[in-house]
Amino acid sequence: MNARKAEENLFKLLMLVSLLFVLASLAGIVAVIAVKGMSAMSLSMILDTPRGGYYLGKEGGVANAIVGSLYLVSGSTIMALIISLPVAFGLQREYTGKRLADLSRLVLDILWGTPSIVYGAFGFVVMVYLGIRASLLGGIIVLTLLMIPIMIRAMDEAIRMVRHELKEISYALGTTRIETTVAVVLRQALPGICTAVVLAFGRGIGDAASILFTAGYTDTIPTSLLDPVASLPLAVFFQVSTPIPEVQARAYASALILLFIVVIVNILARLLGWRLSRNIVK
Amino acid sequence: MDTSRRRLKDTFARISMRASVLFINVLGLAIFCGLLVKAGPILARVPLVELLFSTSWHPMKGSFGLFPFIVGTAEVTLIAMLISIPLCLLCAIYLTEYVGRRSREAARFIIDILAGIPSVIYGLFGVLVIVPVVRAIGESMDVQTTGYSLLAGGLILAIMVIPFIISISLEVLRMVPGEDRESALALGATKWETIKHVVLRKAYRGLLASVVLGFARAFGETMAVLMVVGNVAEVPSSVFDPAYPLPALIANNYGEVMSIPLYDSALMTAAFILMSMVAGFSLTAHYALQRIGLQGHR
Numbered sequence: 001m002n003a004r005k006a007e008e009n010l011f012k013l014l015m016l017v018s019l020l021f022v023l024a025s026l027a028g029i030v031a032v033i034a035v036k037g038m039s040a041m042s043l044s045m046i047l048d049t050p051r052g053g054y055y056l057g058k059e060g061g062v063a064n065a066i067v068g069s070l071y072l073v074s075g076s077t078i079m080a081l082i083i084s085l086p087v088a089f090g091l092q093r094e095y096t097g098k099r100l101a102d103l104s105r106l107v108l109d110i111l112w113g114t115p116s117i118v119y120g121a122f123g124f125v126v127m128v129y130l131g132i133r134a135s136l137l138g139g140i141i142v143l144t145l146l147m148i149p150i151m152i153r154a155m156d157e158a159i160r161m162v163r164h165e166l167k168e169i170s171y172a173l174g175t176t177r178i179e180t181t182v183a184v185v186l187r188q189a190l191p192g193i194c195t196a197v198v199l200a201f202g203r204g205i206g207d208a209a210s211i212l213f214t215a216g217y218t219d220t221i222p223t224s225l226l227d228p229v230a231s232l233p234l235a236v237f238f239q240v241s242t243p244i245p246e247v248q249a250r251a252y253a254s255a256l257i258l259l260f261i262v263v264i265v266n267i268l269a270r271l272l273g274w275r276l277s278r279n280i281v282k
Numbered sequence: 283m284d285t286s287r288r289r290l291k292d293t294f295a296r297i298s299m300r301a302s303v304l305f306i307n308v309l310g311l312a313i314f315c316g317l318l319v320k321a322g323p324i325l326a327r328v329p330l331v332e333l334l335f336s337t338s339w340h341p342m343k344g345s346f347g348l349f350p351f352i353v354g355t356a357e358v359t360l361i362a363m364l365i366s367i368p369l370c371l372l373c374a375i376y377l378t379e380y381v382g383r384r385s386r387e388a389a390r391f392i393i394d395i396l397a398g399i400p401s402v403i404y405g406l407f408g409v410l411v412i413v414p415v416v417r418a419i420g421e422s423m424d425v426q427t428t429g430y431s432l433l434a435g436g437l438i439l440a441i442m443v444i445p446f447i448i449s450i451s452l453e454v455l456r457m458v459p460g461e462d463r464e465s466a467l468a469l470g471a472t473k474w475e476t477i478k479h480v481v482l483r484k485a486y487r488g489l490l491a492s493v494v495l496g497f498a499r500a501f502g503e504t505m506a507v508l509m510v511v512g513n514v515a516e517v518p519s520s521v522f523d524p525a526y527p528l529p530a531l532i533a534n535n536y537g538e539v540m541s542i543p544l545y546d547s548a549l550m551t552a553a554f555i556l557m558s559m560v561a562g563f564s565l566t567a568h569y570a571l572q573r574i575g576l577q578g579h580r
Contacts (some may be wrong), residue, residue: 008474015376018369019389022448025441026396029407036410087306090299104303106568107310113495113564114313114557115502117529121536121553122313125320145309152306176288178295199398206400209504209529213536233402237505240406255406259399266398270391 030259037256040249046257050219050250057219058246062254065235067221069258071136072231073205076143080151080204081197083144088155088193089185094167094177105156111149117209119146124213137225139215146210147200154199158192159185191273198269202262208233232258317557320550327544333551339515346548350517352555354432354525357518358507359500361436366444367493373444374451374489379477390452397445405509408438413510420522427522428512435511435525439500447496454488455481457574491570498563502556504529528552 045061091101123142132138162185170180186193208231216228217238232254239251324333324346336347377386416437417429458481466476482489512524513534532549 004472004475008472011372011474012376012380015372015380018372019376022369022373022444023392026392026445028411029399029404029441032407032410033403083302083305086299086302090303095296095299096303100303104307106565107307109568110561110564111310111313113498113502113560115504115529115560117502117504117532118313118317118553118557121532121550122316124536125316125550145313148306148309176292178292179288181295202398206398206402208400208402209533212533233400233505236402236406237509240409240509251406255403259403262398262400263395266395270394 033252033255033259036252037259040253041256045250045253049221058244060250062230062232062235062250062257064219064221064230065232065254066257068136068215068218068230069205069232071222072139072143072211072215072229073201075136075140076147076204077197077201079140079144080147080200084148084151084155084196085193087148088152088159089181091152091156092159092181092185094181105153108149108153108156112153115209116146116207117212120210120212120214123210127214132226134214134216134228135226136215136222136229139211139229139231140225142210142214143204143207146207147204150203151196151200154196155189155193158189158196161192162188195269195273198265198272202265202269205265206233206258206262208237232261314557317550317554321547321554324544324547324551333548337517341542341545341548344544346544348528348548348552348555350515351526351528351531351552353517354511355501355527355529357432358435358439358511358525358527359497361433361521362439362443362500363493363497365436365440366447366496369440370444370447370451370492370496371489374448374455375477375481377448377452378455379473379481386452390449393445393448397449401442401503401506402509404438404442405506407441408434408506408510412437416522425520425522428524430510430512430524431522432511432518432525433521435507435527436521438506438510439503442503442506443496443500446499447492450492450495451489454485454492454571454574457488458484485574487570488574491567494563494567494570498560498567501563502529502560504533508533528556532556 042061046066047063048059048061049064050060050062051057087104090096091104093101096104119142123138123145126141127133127138166184166188167180170184175183211231211234215231215234217230217234218228219230220227222229235254236251236258239247239254242248328346333346333348334352335349336345337349338345338347339350377389381389412434413429415429416431416434417427419433420427420429420431462480462484463476466480467473471479507527508530511527511530513526513530514524515526515531516523518525532552535545536549
């Protein structure tokens, strides 16, 4: 009996220790980034572009990366949304047979797991083929590819949750499939769809590997789709590797801004899901 | 609205949705084939065995042995998993079995948010904290090391996959019915015995799947590892040696490969290997999770 009790206590202790360890290391990351980032933060960090080159110049801020990231991610979120919505609805059984739908979900799972560096390499090949150089357009294309599977799978989940009876009631009133889809299913799945979009936005803004050779990097804010564009994750990556402390400070500031955006976006995605779901039929 | 117009609209919508579903499948195929086609030239020139198992990486002289990179990837992933698997399972069990609903939901919320933190931020943490720590450990053991090493890569990767694995494991453990636990407890089992003999036995397939998905995630992770792993194209002889995983190889070299013949083809082979491995892992986990009634997409 005592041995059994001892085993119980031993494992309970181990579990508690590992939970504390995990929470502490994750809190440690946030704390380190926050402390380093806050000490580098200033108004000109947010409002100015770097002067004298992002890699060597000691003055200026990371406005180029903030605006660049927002351009990249808003562009690709809109593109991905346009592509994902019909696919997510198309996967439902009103429109696609079970076998094709299952196959497509499998393909989406594989695409979901595909490392972003592979998207980057593939995107670069496509860009070379099309004759586009590293640019805002290239970055948007690659991020769109990266976001599509995330968005579709999350939307698909939400749409599949819609009660079948609701659709049948709608059909019984004499509506066509698309009318039911727009008036009933879309309405009901809207919170889930919003969450999906916001989550994809969060993933897109933090991804560095895919835009490494497709978006390029620059000191200025792009004025056309074919200009290279700076981004927050790459601002961290490039600027932390210099020996100059002032430049490293820009990397820390970029990391803090990025962390802030991602955390806010993730919290927003969940709150949005809650708020909007008050109006749906469960 | 008259019926024929409504019907036309319906047909149009159905066709365009069908087309977009097909488009997604074509896209998947295109990425796979695109990588294969770009990998073609080197696969035609160099025997696959030499490409995979040669340790000589000298692109200028035309020798492309991917072995150091494959070993680097495997070892970094292995270290990460050895650290994270026990931690994740213990945490997940604790959160499902010993903690109230409120705290579990709160922990889940935090873990989900942490799972969304971009990899460059983990990488920055690695450069600022993990690398100096590893250097200090190395020095205390009389090993020459810069800290940018296999161990640093493994550690940062472990921290990165932890929220990911816990999140899936929690869902798997939640699928075990409460009645099963109650019957074991009613027979006089302690809580831990219930977990060991009932919960884990029921959930082991799903937990395995969550670990496999963690592997897949760790395998393709690029930026964080790239920043701390040292990037030297040799087979590391200790955990304090630098390594050079496949994703880091692609990330470091892809922009400048056009001038050297076969170089981009070699890197595309690396990308193809990565994608195939990850696809294999995902498919395994997908089926395992589907069998226990969970969707395998997380």
